[in-house]
Amino acid sequence: MIGLPDDITACLFDLDGVLTGTAALHREAWKQTFDGFLRERDGDGFRPFTDADYAEYVDGRPRLDGVRSFLASRGIELPEGGPDDPVTEHTVNGLGNRKNHLVLRIIAERGPNPFEGSRRYLEAARAAGLKIAVVTSSANAQAVLDAAGFTPFVQARIDGLVITRDRLRGKPAPDSFVAGAKALGVEPARAAVFEDALAGVEAGRAGHFGFVVGVNRANQAEALRAHGADVVVDDLAELLGDTGETA
């Protein structure tokens, strides 16, 4: 009825890039963070952080995993530091704090940009009696959900704070989605995962979820399929059999 196999009883939605347009804001904050760091380290001839770097090493992963993964891709080792490191510090935590400072400012300035097609899909899923959870690596999820007006749809939330608290492995490991299904009281095989990140669809496949929807916001439909999406759409409204325009 809403573009899912009949035996699916729950939806597990990623947040940034699936429900809201905040993935692009995260990407921008990461670029400012890493380009700033690389310039400080290597001078003006530094090799910039690219959209491809974001898709492969950072998108969808918990904040500090993103820092570690990108630095490793460049053969750079930094000390871990600690959660209170200043944003100027060349440590994993310092760069994570620098990015968080930037992304909060950018989201405050530009808003969460909820996707209209996603709002309509949430309404349709609720009307169809499906359970709904948000599963995101972001520690800023509640504020974004509130600002987008999506909180009333959400019966369970697994976010970056829960991932840290419960020591879950971040995406691409399936742990956060498994925790989301558990919080809703459904088996992974009866839950659909909705993801725009390569690490996210990979987590959906690794967790043997009943259906994995890849949401193509960054011109990477083929890569989403290769990493585990069963179907790829440009907007969730496509699953409702329409174009996302208001009737």
Ligand SMILES: O=P(O)(O)OC[C@H]1O[C@@H](O)[C@H](O)[C@@H](O)[C@@H]1O
């Ligand atoms: O830094 P936050 O808000 O905790 O978010 C962590 C990650 O959350 C994910 O949802 C985003 O795709 C990543 O870009 C982001 O880095």
